[in-house]
Amino acid sequence: MLLRRCGTDALLVEVDSLTEVAAVRAALQDLDGIEELVPAARTVLVKGALTQVREVLATVDLTHVPETRSREVTIPVTYDGPDLDLVAETAGISPDEVVRLHTSAVYEVAFCGFAPGFGYLTGLPENLQQPRLDSPRTKVPVGSVGIAGEFTAAYPRATPGGWRLIGSTDITLFDAKAETPALLAPGDKVRFVIA
DSSP states (O other): OEEEEETTTEEEEEOSSHHHHHHHHHHHTTOTTOOEEEEOSSEEEEESOHHHHHHHHHHOOTTOOOOOOOOEEEEEEBOOOTTHHHHHHHHTSOHHHHHHHHHHOOEEEEEEOSSTTOEEEEOOOGGGOBOOOSSOEEEEOTTEEEEEBTEEEEOSSOEEEOSEEEEEOOSOOBOTTSSSOBSOOTTOEEEEEEO
16 A cells, blocks of 8 residues: 655555455545545545545455445446347357346445446446457446456447447436535445346
8 A cells, every 4th residue: 555645734644455445445535534535446545534535445355345334226227228239249148138137136326426326336247348349439428337458337428438338327426516416435335137
């Protein structure tokens, strides 16, 4: 673990894996005085309570993610994505099996980024883990559900993107006018169900 000072009141905690990010996030999430905690793929940005943060991180076990409270969010999906057949062919299974595997897993929001409300979800079954498209799309429709590498996600707005799209959802993933604009937050559990 490497700690880097960010300005006067923040630290960037650099670690080696998503498991270690989750361990750092879990260890710090209820610490008094933390103003902001922003996990990413291999870092956690922490604002506030720097003395206490350093004390906790000196003893944290990065190999073990403690149980934390989490919400469970269900996202209904229509599995009709333009890359569903490609994903099935690459995995050597049928499109129906892709849907069965995708809906049978329980995912966790590892971190958010790329676009407001875009949650990177871990827990994708191994045979569905596939590379991004060779040539990204210039516009992925809002609500598209895709996979890339070890992640699955739903696009909260229309953006460019290179993920393999297997379906779509009508659920609102980000609403700037809402009290809590993003539907998903790090640590949330997510289930996809057939719409």
